[in-house]
Amino acid sequence: MDKRHVVIFDSTLRDAEQSPGASLNENEKLDVAHQLARLGVDVIEAGFPISSPVQFKAVERISREVEGPVIAGLARTVAKDIDAAAQALKPAKRWRIHTFTSTSPVHMEHMLRMKPAVVLEKAVEAIQHACSYTEDVEFSAQDATRTEIGFLCEIVQAAIEAGATTINIPDTVGYAIPHVYGEMIATLVEKVAGVENIVLSTHCHNDLGLATANSLAGVEKGARQIECTINGLGERAGNASLEEVVMAIKVRKDVFGVDTQIKTTEIHRSSQLVSRLMGIAVQPNKAIVGANAFAHESGIHVDGLLKHRSTYEIMTPESVGLTESKMVLGRHSGRHGFKARCEDLGFALQENQLQDAYERFLELADKKKEVFDEDIIALLDDEMADAYETFRLDYLQCSSGTGTLPSATVRIVKKDEVLQEAAWGDGPVDATYNAISKATGMAPELENYSIRAVTGSSEALGEATLRIRHEGKVFVGRGVSTDIIEASARAYISALNHMMVKINGVK
């Protein structure tokens, strides 16, 4: 084991996917997993197989189809959880069972209702059972930062003896302070025999905004795995953000003296993909991936930058994959050129998806003189999102203006059926949504709606994102078009299609 290598364990598909409104369908999970592989994460935690048939199937497909990283599945310290995880993970080349139990007094007493000795015994049994399937077994002591240090050392020792090869010390509730967390890791390194032969891991939540700082404090004291998520998504205030810990280790190599194998130029694209699929926008001032992370406004800063970039820039935008938008394609590029660019951008399209996307690209090239990579990515994301479509927008006509009542007419195709309706509303988007609801007979609650320009200039593509709620479940929809009303209609229909998958199941 290379002591200078920090393992990046990504939990976007498990910890982040469990957070409210962030759930993804199976194809979307595959898209994220493929992108995580391109990003170069060491481990992808693909889900919690026993928790539902949907989770099980997604973990199984990721194990079968995604090459490169180790694929991990979560399991409680219960035999049937471990059996399910092993079953789902088996198709992967390299895989890991991640079993966890709580070790803090408050969790053991009120949640598990078990004495510490029983908790320890069950953990040992579970690890031994997992070891009968694979050599790669991780054990997590949930709520470690509120666990008595004596008991923590004891259970970590027992876990190592039982065969665990990675031991995770989670700050489940985001309670840790960097130097205190670092001390905890240092104590384990000092007191537990055999710890030098396994990997100690961090898993820090961000309730006090300290997830990144705590993870790095752990690394400083000897932890060699960081569990993290793209954009820092996760339960409550989220998890340690992958892009932050990775770039801190890279930019301050002088301090940490360790490395990751992350291909940092894939960071920006990973962030954008996860944000779009989960329907959770990245705050503009978010470190590394926010829209303003590399924007300089103040006169003094701009002046310094123009003289020499390093005056106010500790890392380049290019190092995280932000490149100047350049014109890549126009009408003359042809289908071949378009297909090649799609592949460069990391999209594997089916023949029918390619044809649809190409037709929309030609339309766009007519309306917009210059077609940028961002435009193509937005179009493709929109195209891929409708892999499971029940409803398709065929026609939209909308009128609004000062002194008129906004009204809309829509025609929607549902298999062989053509649904057509007209409606009015408070504004053109409202009128369009009312018409779509009437036509489809679906009236979910609209939770939030936003629209943004994909690139600068007034002829840019507009991207609408919204969340709808139906029977307590949240569904995300996105749509793009140079016409913002059409983008909004597409977003609504895409959310309805997601909802239909939930209602009717995946075909």
Ligand SMILES: [Zn+2]
């Ligand atoms: Zn967590």
